[in-house]
Amino acid sequence: MPSFPTTTQKRAKLKIELSNSALEWQAQAREYADEYLQPHEVEAELNGGVLPTEVSARNKKRAIELGFSAIDVPKAYGGLELPLVEQVAIWEQLGRVTNALSWCFSEPQKWMFEACSDAQIDQYILPMMRGKLKDCYAITESGPGSDVAGIEATAVKSGDDYILNGEKWYVTSANLADFFWFQARLPDEDDDALFLVDQGTPGIEMTANPLFSHTYAAHHPTYDFVNVSVPASKRVGQSGDNMAYTRSWFRHERLMIGARSCGAAARLIEEATTFAQQRIVAGEPLSEKQAIQFMLADCATELWAARLMTYEAATADDRGDDLKALHNRCSMVKLFVSEMANRVADRALQIFGGRGYMRENVAERFFRELRVDRIWEGTSEIQRLIIARNLLKRGLDDM
Ligand SMILES: Cc1cc2nc3c(=O)[nH]c(=O)nc-3n(C[C@H](O)[C@H](O)[C@H](O)COP(=O)(O)OP(=O)(O)OC[C@H]3O[C@@H](n4cnc5c(N)ncnc54)[C@H](O)[C@@H]3O)c2cc1C
Numbered sequence: 001m002p003s004f005p006t007t008t009q010k011r012a013k014l015k016i017e018l019s020n021s022a023l024e025w026q027a028q029a030r031e032y033a034d035e036y037l038q039p040h041e042v043e044a045e046l047n048g049g050v051l052p053t054e055v056s057a058r059n060k061k062r063a064i065e066l067g068f069s070a071i072d073v074p075k076a077y078g079g080l081e082l083p084l085v086e087q088v089a090i091w092e093q094l095g096r097v098t099n100a101l102s103w104c105f106s107e108p109q110k111w112m113f114e115a116c117s118d119a120q121i122d123q124y125i126l127p128m129m130r131g132k133l134k135d136c137y138a139i140t141e142s143g144p145g146s147d148v149a150g151i152e153a154t155a156v157k158s159g160d161d162y163i164l165n166g167e168k169w170y171v172t173s174a175n176l177a178d179f180f181w182f183q184a185r186l187p188d189e190d191d192d193a194l195f196l197v198d199q200g201t202p203g204i205e206m207t208a209n210p211l212f213s214h215t216y217a218a219h220h221p222t223y224d225f226v227n228v229s230v231p232a233s234k235r236v237g238q239s240g241d242n243m244a245y246t247r248s249w250f251r252h253e254r255l256m257i258g259a260r261s262c263g264a265a266a267r268l269i270e271e272a273t274t275f276a277q278q279r280i281v282a283g284e285p286l287s288e289k290q291a292i293q294f295m296l297a298d299c300a301t302e303l304w305a306a307r308l309m310t311y312e313a314a315t316a317d318d319r320g321d322d323l324k325a326l327h328n329r330c331s332m333v334k335l336f337v338s339e340m341a342n343r344v345a346d347r348a349l350q351i352f353g354g355r356g357y358m359r360e361n362v363a364e365r366f367f368r369e370l371r372v373d374r375i376w377e378g379t380s381e382i383q384r385l386i387i388a389r390n391l392l393k394r395g396l397d398d399m
Contacts, residue, residue: 016311022089025082028066029093030164031197037094037101042360044099045245049217056104056217063105063223064131068094072130077121079108084314088259092310095260096267098365100216103173106134110254115194115237115245124179124196136177138168138197138223146382149185153225155184155195155235162235164195164228167207170286170376173218174206180224181236184206194236201226213368215359251317251327253377254334258310261341261373264366265303268341271362272296272348280310285352297348306337328390328399335383338373345370 018026040051051059052271063069071087073079082090106128116125127133144150153166164184171180180197197204208222237243272298273296276287286292302327311330348363356363374380390399 016307018085018089018311022083022086023197025086026093029068029090030338032062032066032068033093033097035101037097040101041098041362041365043361044101044217044343045215045365049099049215051101051217057241059101060104061129063102067104069107069129069131072107074113077113077126077129079129081110083318085311085318088255088310088314091259092263092266092307095263098362100214100369101219103216103218105131105256109249110251111245111248113247116196117233119233120196120236133178134173134176136171136173136180138171138174138180138225139183140169141167142169146379149192151183151185151192153182153184155186155193157186157188157232158229160232160388161229162195162232164197164203164230165224166225168225170220171223172220174221174223175209175219176217180204180223183243189239191240194243195230196234196236197225197228197230201228201230215365219301247323247327250377251330254330254383255310255313255317257377258306258313258330258333258337258372259335261370262303262307262310264370265299265306265341265344268344268348268363268366269296269299269303272299272351276351292351295342295351299344299347302340306333306340309333322398323389324394325399328387328394331378331383331386333378334373335380335387338370339380341366342374343372 040055043049060354067080068090071082071090073081075081092275107127108125112125124133124135125395128135139148139151141152143152151166153168155162155164162184164182166182166184168182174180178199180195180199182195182197183192184195185192203226205226206221207222207224209219210222212220237245273287276292276296277285279286281289287296309329310333313326313333316329317326345363345367349361349367352361352363355361356367358364380384387399
């Protein structure tokens with residue numbers, strides 16, 4: 001197979017006005033993605049997502065040195081507390097890499113410092129920032145699925161402990177994690193809560209470890225929690241808080257899915273463009289064919305729109321816009337940008353032709369990997385429900 005040079009050294013040309021600090025973070029993240037992660041994608045793809053131990057350790061060490069694990073940590077706790085725009089600039093660049101190689105460090109989020117007690121922050125959250133602990137989320141269940149309000153797992157108070165019971169699906173990174181965030185209903189309080197549960201606590205059993213479309217070192221197993229006893233001090237938040245912090249958590253996740261999807265789309269467009277310019281078909285470059293030009297034009301236009309809305313949503317959060325409007329906009333970002341990236345991956349694969357169907361090709365990998373961004377952190381349909389409810393309640397001007 002002839003090989004075509006990649007365009008990894010080029011910078012995205014669709015410029016967004018960013019502060020010097022955001023540009024510096026963007027450049028650092030890009031350099032890290034290009035030098036530390038991207039060269040190992042195919043190796044990871046062909047090896048179940050796993051890199052040699054020394055490479056993983058080096059990547060994690062460098063990410064922590066650069067400060068990536070502290071970008072959303074309040075300064076009072078030794079973090080960098082970057083504006084969201086700067087965080088988006090970082091995650092956009094890390095999103096250029098396949099096989100989740102950028103998941104090599106843990107990233108504590110601001111909501112954790114609002115929701116957790118001082119003891120929990122010392123024991124779980126700050127060690128994540130320092131690269132000592134890794135977490136995973138045990139929220140979704142097979143019955144309620146998207147309807148998180150219908151969660152059936154229970155936490156029942158018994159003396160100074162809670163007894164946890166329930167089955168959790170898709171617990172991402174549980175094979176690598178030190179502790180779970182476990183969500184349960186509290187029948188005695190008619191409320192839900194999160195609990196911090198250490199791996200290896202008696203009563204936790206992995207019951208399935210299905211294969212998924214992508215090739216990641218992080219798996220998504222199913223777990224049974226049967227009479228798992230945890231001290232009451234492991235409960236996150238206060239009685240009656242209605243888990244209000246989860247709204248800030250969802251906003252953050254949805255915005256960063258937007259950021260990563262923009263990065264993935266930019267890489268796909270760059271690589272597909274280079275290929276189209278170099279591949280000769282019927283005596284001329286593929287890029288001379290109008291059918292190919294139209295696909296590239298649609299990709300570039302949709303990416304431009306996606307970047308504008310992602311950075312604007314982050315800017316709106318940084319300037320402290322109304323929370324309901326921010327929540328709605330993060331749903332719009334997640335919906336539009338994840339779907340945009342899927343369309344771009346589909347077109348890029350088509351431009352590569354048969355080469356695009358090979359697992360060593362970036363378009364093939366992203367074609368599989370980006371699909372889940374339309375599912376997790378609230379499916380596209382759930383985002384549309386949020387947006388429609390906002391429109392109907394608040395009107396277009398206040399969305
Ligand atoms: C690879 C992967 C990793 C994941 N990681 C985690 C994790 O770490 N922790 C965790 O807790 N969860 C995780 N999830 C779960 C993920 O968040 C859920 O899959 C997602 O929320 C959808 O739930 P569901 O799969 O049960 O789909 P369902 O809720 O069964 O939905 C099926 C279909 O029906 C649609 N639908 C559902 N309700 C409505 C409605 N009211 N109106 C219109 N359409 C509707 C959905 O959009 C979807 O198309 C992961 C999932 C995957 C695939």
